[in-house]
Amino acid sequence: MNEADALELLRSAIWTIIVGCGPAVAAAMIVGLVVALFQALTQVQESTLTFVPKIVAVFVVLAVGGPFMGAQIYAFAEHVYARIEKGF
Structure with a gap:
């Protein structure tokens, strides 16, 4: 793993956090x-x-938007595990 891979992974993690918690924070x-x-x-x-x-x-936003937030986190986890499997 080089610096570009680490920065891309960090950028993707931060974006996932923003998209995942954004609806609840906005509400x-x-x-x-x-x-x-x-x-x-x-x-x-x-x-x-x-x-x-x-x-x-x-709580209402989490109940309604929970599947969306979970899908975002799941997609990020799949992305990370795929990168680990390929050896970055």
Whole structure:
């Protein structure tokens, strides 16, 4: 394995992480912005109000997008194992 192979494997791993966790992080960010806007408009400063909707949104996205995320991780694992089998 040379430096180019290692960098390609690292780039592929980082991209898999971004694509795999992106939907859940995006859902949490959007729900967080909506709750923050709601709190700013109504001046309700309840600290638990920020956590519960985010948790629910992330669980829903994980339930719906779980097969997609799992497929991405599985494809990356197959790619790595194929490279190991070929000897890089």
